[in-house]
Amino acid sequence: ETGVTQTPRHLVMGMTNKKSLKCEQHLGHNAMYWYKQSAKKPLELMFVYSLEERVENNSVPSRFSPECPNSSHLFLHLHTLQPEDSALYLCASSQDRVNTGELFFGEGSRLTVL
């Protein structure tokens, strides 16, 4: 496989469920990201992991919990979500700091919270 792979592509969950989104990059990059894409809103950066550090958007609720066991894998653990969390969750990677390079995105995981 090549590029950035996200699973599952679609997920429907109740507000009391616990689920996880998985992302894997095959590009040898050193940084990985979770973005939230909601209709009519700008993409929202949720978390960044790199060799140097983890960066998180302080506005992201604690019901979203990231995990990055190594430079190729990134998870987003979900628990007790709300209907407003329904969105497309995009994983991305970059060689180094994003500003001088480009982001490589996966196809996204479409989440619906009932």
Next chain:
Amino acid sequence: AQSVTQLGSHVSVSEGALVLLRCNYSSSVPPYLFWYVQYPNQGLQLLLKYTTGATLVKGINGFEAEFKKSETSFHLTKPSAHMSDAAEYFCAVSGAGSYQLTFGKGTKLSVIP
């Protein structure tokens, strides 16, 4: 702090016509600027980027953009639209030393046969 404004959430052009998608930004540091494209049911893909040097940058699929510092703009153009250009386009800005890539809300481009 940085921000991006994309004028027009939806733009329609005829096949073969000029494509112009507008992007204005604000940045407290010299900006790095990007255009990404998202086709239905796919992730975002980089079209082109400006970091330093020549202000007119060329990207994939015949698109280009010009960085105009005096106008704080980075508009995306293509001389002749093709049906395959129908997608959503996102302008983004970042600054030196930052992981934060700030995106605009996107402009959906429709191409009319």
